[in-house]
Amino acid sequence: MDPTVSPGPDTSFAPRYLIPCGVLAGLALGLCVTRIYTRSRPVFHLALDDYLIIVAEIFSLTGYCLACVAASHGWGHLSIYISAADQKIAFKCLFALELIWVFTIPLIRISVACSLMRFGNSRLWMWTLYALIGIQSAISTGWVILQFFNCKPLRSFWEPVSSIKCWPRDVTLVYGWFTACVFIFMDFTLATMPVKLIRTLNRPLREKILIGCLMAMGLVATIIAGIKTKTFKNVYLGDPLSTTVDSSMWAKLEELVGIIAACMPCLKAPAEKLLRRAGILSDHQDSMSMPSFVDPRHFNRNSPLGTTVTQVGALGSTQTVDVGSQQNILESLKDTKGKDGVVTRVKSFADRGSFRTYGIGSRREQDV
Numbered sequence: 001m002d003p004t005v006s007p008g009p010d011t012s013f014a015p016r017y018l019i020p021c022g023v024l025a026g027l028a029l030g031l032c033v034t035r036i037y038t039r040s041r042p043v044f045h046l047a048l049d050d051y052l053i054i055v056a057e058i059f060s061l062t063g064y065c066l067a068c069v070a071a072s073h074g075w076g077h078l079s080i081y082i083s084a085a086d087q088k089i090a091f092k093c094l095f096a097l098e099l100i101w102v103f104t105i106p107l108i109r110i111s112v113a114c115s116l117m118r119f120g121n122s123r124l125w126m127w128t129l130y131a132l133i134g135i136q137s138a139i140s141t142g143w144v145i146l147q148f149f150n151c152k153p154l155r156s157f158w159e160p161v162s163s164i165k166c167w168p169r170d171v172t173l174v175y176g177w178f179t180a181c182v183f184i185f186m187d188f189t190l191a192t193m194p195v196k197l198i199r200t201l202n203r204p205l206r207e208k209i210l211i212g213c214l215m216a217m218g219l220v221a222t223i224i225a226g227i228k229t230k231t232f233k234n235v236y237l238g239d240p241l242s243t244t245v246d247s248s249m250w251a252k253l254e255e256l257v258g259i260i261a262a263c264m265p266c267l268k269a270p271a272e273k274l275l276r277r278a279g280i281l282s283d284h285q286d287s288m289s290m291p292s293f294v295d296p297r298h299f300n301r302n303s304p305l306g307t308t309v310t311q312v313g314a315l316g317s318t319q320t321v322d323v324g325s326q327q328n329i330l331e332s333l334k335d336t337k338g339k340d341g342v343v344t345r346v347k348s349f350a351d352r353g354s355f356r357t358y359g360i361g362s363r364r365e366q367d368v
Contacts, residue, residue, distance in 0.1 A: 010077060021253065025061065055107055063100040066097045078242055114129075173232060187222040224253050228250035231247035
């Protein structure tokens with residue numbers, strides 16, 4: 001910097017990152033804990049997607065703590081006001097923060113993809129999710145390579161060196177634009193895939209709206225990924241301590257909203273209790289009890305789609321509910337009879353089987 005030019009006031013831009021990301025980090029932690037709690041009680045039902053999101057949340061919290069440490073050592077200030085020792089600590093934290101982000105983002109998307117695998121077993125559905133997982137893994141591998149081999153020696157990322165060799169800036173920009181477009185497409189795909197399932201649910205409209213809202217956060221992550229591209233023009237330009245705050249903030253928001261979006265659909269049961277207490281849902285007409293659209297305990301990936309439960313009342317009225325898994329119904333509802341003469345029948349459009357039910361009169365066995 002030209003010593004004849006005033007550097008300006010010593011202003012910190014770090015609060016732009018710390019405040020919004022801190023709020024969402026707390027929300028993401030709370031939702032993740034609630035998700036694990038609801039999946040563990042009363043019966044332990046944690047699956048691969050749950051473990052992936054737990055690791056992602058741990059990484060995310062670690063990243064936010066690193067950002068706080070970096071801010072305490074001058075990140076967000078102009079370099080001229082920060083000592084060399086503090087700059088070295090701040091840049092080390094930022095290097096670790098970026099590396100953690102590279103691993104956290106794929107864990108979140110793969111977790112969402114694994115969750116969606118429980119809601120369909122068609123070849124197109126499964127191969128689409130497998131393709132998204134493969135693409136995400138390949139892109140993240142590319143970012144790891146770029147992180148460690150972009151400049152030599154590696155310590156040049158956090159301290160001045162006499163001789164440094166870096167790849168052209170355009171390499172990072174082109175790869176950044178390419179991956180951003182792919183990420184936007186992936187987020188949009190993962191956010192909209194459940195729409196087909198929601199439309200086919202024979203459930204009250206208010207429940208469909210609730211489920212849709214719980215899953216709509218994925219679209220917010222898509223929007224943030226698009227906004228993040230506006231910061232690409234400042235890559236490797238300007239003061240590295242102050243100009244990296246905005247790009248880091250949008251990247252962190254994308255990560256945190258992804259965790260929130262992955263955990264919100266699992267809050268259907270707590271949301272139902274909340275809406276019942278508020279009087280929005282009644283205890284009878286707007287029942288949102290099992291079988292649950294977002295509870296993996298009521299889905300069997302190896303069973304065909306198209307299975308329904310038909311409840312027949314004593315007066316002959318019927319209600320059909322699509323639950324997606326014949327095997328689970330057979331295990332949970334076999335040989336049961338309602339108090340008011342309700343007969344529970346199971347029928348599948350994909351294959352035939354036998355299911356024993358009680359009628360209003362004598363016991364009978366019928367094909368479904």
